[in-house]
Amino acid sequence: MTPGARRALDAAGRLFYERGIHAVGVDLIAAEAGVTKKTLYDRFGSKEQIVVEYLADRDERWRAFLAPYVEAAATPYAQILAVFDAARDWAEGRLAKGCGMVNAHAEISDPAHPAYAVITGQKAWMLALFTGLAEKVAPSGATRLGRTLMLLHEGGLVAHGLHIFPGALDQARADAEALLRGAEEWAPGDR
Structure with a gap:
């Protein structure tokens, strides 16, 4: 990628994160x-391709940050909690308005838009990450546990971005930790 690009x-x-995708035109991007x-x-x-590349870049940076x-967490249990720790640290200074993917989805909900696949792909990746880690903690209930961890994570991000209450991501982590303490009781039929 060239320096100008x-x-x-x-x-x-x-600009997309601060003002919204639809509110920002190519004239402003070029000027900035x-x-x-x-x-x-x-x-x-x-502009659609700029949006796609913005979201793909944001996802790539999140994955590299996470x-x-x-990797530093010694156990699958600790790895799950590390996802919440990373989200909290990522949010500081980066997520004043909440999750960029959730925000983008609020503006781009048409599956035909080329950015839609990036948005939903990032969330599918997060679900797969949680489910894969849950498989190591509670194999018989990994699907449900992974989904529940995802809900806690995403809810924490949204509450953080909306400034609903302080420490939303810390609360999500604490709730994930409590959930994990009882994870071995999750049955495969629980959905």
Whole structure:
């Protein structure tokens, strides 16, 4: 990626997150990045593609941020809690308005939009992560446990972004920890 394209993507990401995808036009992105509209269209082709690349970049950065937390945890139980720790640390300074994927979905709910697959793909990846870790903790109830952990995680992100109450992500982690203490009781038929 050229330096101008990187500046444009960074500017677009900041503007889309702060103001909303529909509220930001290519003129503003170009001005903020110090590039021409022609450069934007030459590199990205359309505003839709800028949105796709913004969301893919955000997802990639989240995964890279999360990986060391999970890798450093010694047990599957600790790895699950590490996801919540990473979310809390990521949120500080990055999620003043909540989850960028949830926010993007509020504006892009049409499955035909090219960014839709990025949004739902990121959430499917998170569910698979939780379910895979849950398999190591409670094999017979991994599907339900993974889904419940995902709900706690996503709920914590949304409550954090809406400033519903302080410490929403810490509360989600504490609830996940309490849930994990009883995880071996989860039966495969529980859905």
